[in-house]
Amino acid sequence: METSVFRLVAKTTAGLEEILAEELRQLGAENIELLTRAVSFDANQKIMYRANYEARTALRILKPIASFKAANEDKLYDEVSKIHWHSYFNVEKTFAIDAVVGGGRFTHSQFISYKAKDAIVDQFRDRFGERPSVDTNDPDLRINLHIFDDQCSLSLDSSGDSLHKRGYRFVVDKAPINEVLAAGLIMLSGWKADMNFVDSMCGSATIPIEAAMIAMKIPPGYFRKTYGFMKWADYDQQLWEEVMHEADAKISTIGFDIIGSDRSAKAVEIARQNLEKADLLKEIQLFKKPMEELLPPEAPGWLLINPPYGERLEELDLKALYSSIGDSLKRNFKGYKAWVISSDFFTLKHIGLKPSKKYTVYNGPLECRFVCFDIFAGSMKEKKTREAEQQRE
Numbered sequence: 501m502e503t504s505v506f507r508l509v510a511k512t513t514a515g516l517e518e519i520l521a522e523e524l525r526q527l528g529a530e531n532i533e534l535l536t537r538a539v540s541f542d543a544n545q546k547i548m549y550r551a552n553y554e555a556r557t558a559l560r561i562l563k564p565i566a567s568f569k570a571a572n573e574d575k576l577y578d579e580v581s582k583i584h585w586h587s588y589f590n591v592e593k594t595f596a597i598d599a600v601v602g603g604g605r606f607t608h609s610q611f612i613s614y615k616a617k618d619a620i621v622d623q624f625r626d627r628f629g630e631r632p633s634v635d636t637n638d639p640d641l642r643i644n645l646h647i648f649d650d651q652c653s654l655s656l657d658s659s660g661d662s663l664h665k666r667g668y669r670f671v672v673d674k675a676p677i678n679e680v681l682a683a684g685l686i687m688l689s690g691w692k693a694d695m696n697f698v699d700s701m702c703g704s705a706t707i708p709i710e711a712a713m714i715a716m717k718i719p720p721g722y723f724r725k726t727y728g729f730m731k732w733a734d735y736d737q738q739l740w741e742e743v744m745h746e747a748d749a750k751i752s753t754i755g756f757d758i759i760g761s762d763r764s765a766k767a768v769e770i771a772r773q774n775l776e777k778a779d780l781l782k783e784i785q786l787f788k789k790p791m792e793e794l795l796p797p798e799a800p801g802w803l804l805i806n807p808p809y810g811e812r813l814e815e816l817d818l819k820a821l822y823s824s825i826g827d828s829l830k831r832n833f834k835g836y837k838a839w840v841i842s843s844d845f846f847t848l849k850h851i852g853l854k855p856s857k858k859y860t861v862y863n864g865p866l867e868c869r870f871v872c873f874d875i876f877a878g879s880m881k882e883k884k885t886r887e888a889e890q891q892r893e
C-alpha cells in the first residue's frame with residue numbers, strides 16, 4: 501500500500517467550496533486550502549480513494565503532476581514535452597485531455613488541448629516509434645490542463661468521469677439539477693437529517709434521492725462502477741475494497757419521511773424509475789400533486805425546492821407561480837424551514853416572504869440565490885411581534 505503524501509485538488513461548483521473542505525476534512529484530508537471552485541489538500545492514496553467514493557460535493561479529484569508558465573502555444577508544447585509521459589501510461593493505452601482555459605491569454609480550450617496532445621504523442625513517437633490513441637469518451641488516462649492567464653497546471657484525473665454521475669440517474673425530466681449541487685444545497689441548508697424532508701417540485705427526484713443518501717449515509721459513489729484511478733499503474737484494488745467496505749458499513753435506515761412531489765405525471769414517472777435504480781422506493785414517498793395541494797407531514801420539517809427559473813423552463817407566468825409558492829408555504833408549511841434556489845432574483849421576491857438566510861451559488865452558468873424562509877407556526881399576533889424583532893436585529 502502506498503502511504504506517501506501528495507497534494508490533490510478537488511473541484512466543485514462555485515459556492516460549495518467550504519462545504520467540500522469540511523467533507524474532505526472529515527475524510528482525513530490535511531492542510532486544506534480553499535480555491536475558486538476547488539479545494540486543495542494533502543492526502544495519501546487511501547484518502548484519494550475515499551474522496552472519490554465519499555465526498556458528495558466533489559466533481560473531480562485531480563492529482564497535479566506539473567505546473568509552469570507558458571506565454572504562448574509553443575512554450576506550452578515545450579513544457580508538456582518535458583514531462584516523462586511513459587511513467588504514467590504507455591502506447592497501448594488511450595488518453596484524453598480536458599482543457600480549462602481562463603484569464604484571457606489563451607482563448608480556445610480545444611486548440612490548447614490539441615497542442616498538449618501533440619506534445620505527448622510526439623514524445624511517445626520519438627521514444628518508442630509508436631503513439632497512444634486519443635479516446636475522449638472512455639480513456640484509460642484523463643489528463644486535466646488548467647490554464648489561467650500564463651499559469652498552467654497539468655493533473656491526472658483520478659475520477660475519470662465527473663463524480664456527479666452517481667450511477668442512479670438514468671432518466672431525467674426538463675432542467676434536472678446536478679447531483680453535486682443538489683447534495684451541496686442540502687448540506688448548505690443545514691439539514692441535520694433529523695426531521696421530515698420535502699421537495700414539492702421534485703422533477704427527476706435528484707434532491708430527495710440525495711437527501712435520502714445523506715440521511716442513510718449511502719456513499720455518493722455507491723452505485724458507480726468505475727473511476728479513473730482504477731486504470732492507473734499504482735491501482736491498489738485491496739485498498740479500494742477496504743475504502744468501500746468501511747464506508748458501506750455505516751449505511752443506516754431513516755426514521756422520518758422524505759417526500760418528493762411534482763405536478764407533472766411525466767416527472768413523477770421519471771422520479772419513480774430513478775428511485776427504483778437507487779433502491780429507495782421504500783424510503784422516499786412520491787406524489788403527483790401541484791405544490792398548492794400537497795399536505796406535508798407535520799412540522800418540524802424541511803422543504804428544499806428548485807422551481808422553474810425561466811431561463812431553462814418555459815413557464816407561462818413565473819410571477820404567479822412564485823407567488824403561489826409563497827401562499828402554499830404560509831398555508832401548509834407552518835413550522836417548516838423552506839429553502840428555494842432560483843436564478844430569477846426579481847421573481848423570487850414574489851414569494852412574498854422575507855428570507856432569513858441567503859447564499860449565492862451557481863447552477864451551471866446561472867448565478868442563483870439560495871434563500872431560506874422560516875415559516876412561522878404561531879398566531880398572526882406572535883408572527884408580527886417576531887417580524888418586528890427581526891427588523892430591530
Ligand SMILES: C[S@@+](CC[C@H](N)C(=O)[O-])C[C@H]1O[C@@H](n2cnc3c(N)ncnc32)[C@H](O)[C@@H]1O
Pocket residue numbers: 672673674675676677678700701702703704705706707761762763764767789790791792806807808809813821
Ligand atoms: C427545475 S424542475 C426541478 C428539477 C429537479 N430538481 C430535478 O433534479 O429533476 C422544476 C419542476 O417543478 C415542477 N413544477 C412547476 N410548477 C409546479 C407546481 N405548481 N407544483 C408542483 N410542481 C411544479 C415542474 O413540473 C418541474 O418538474
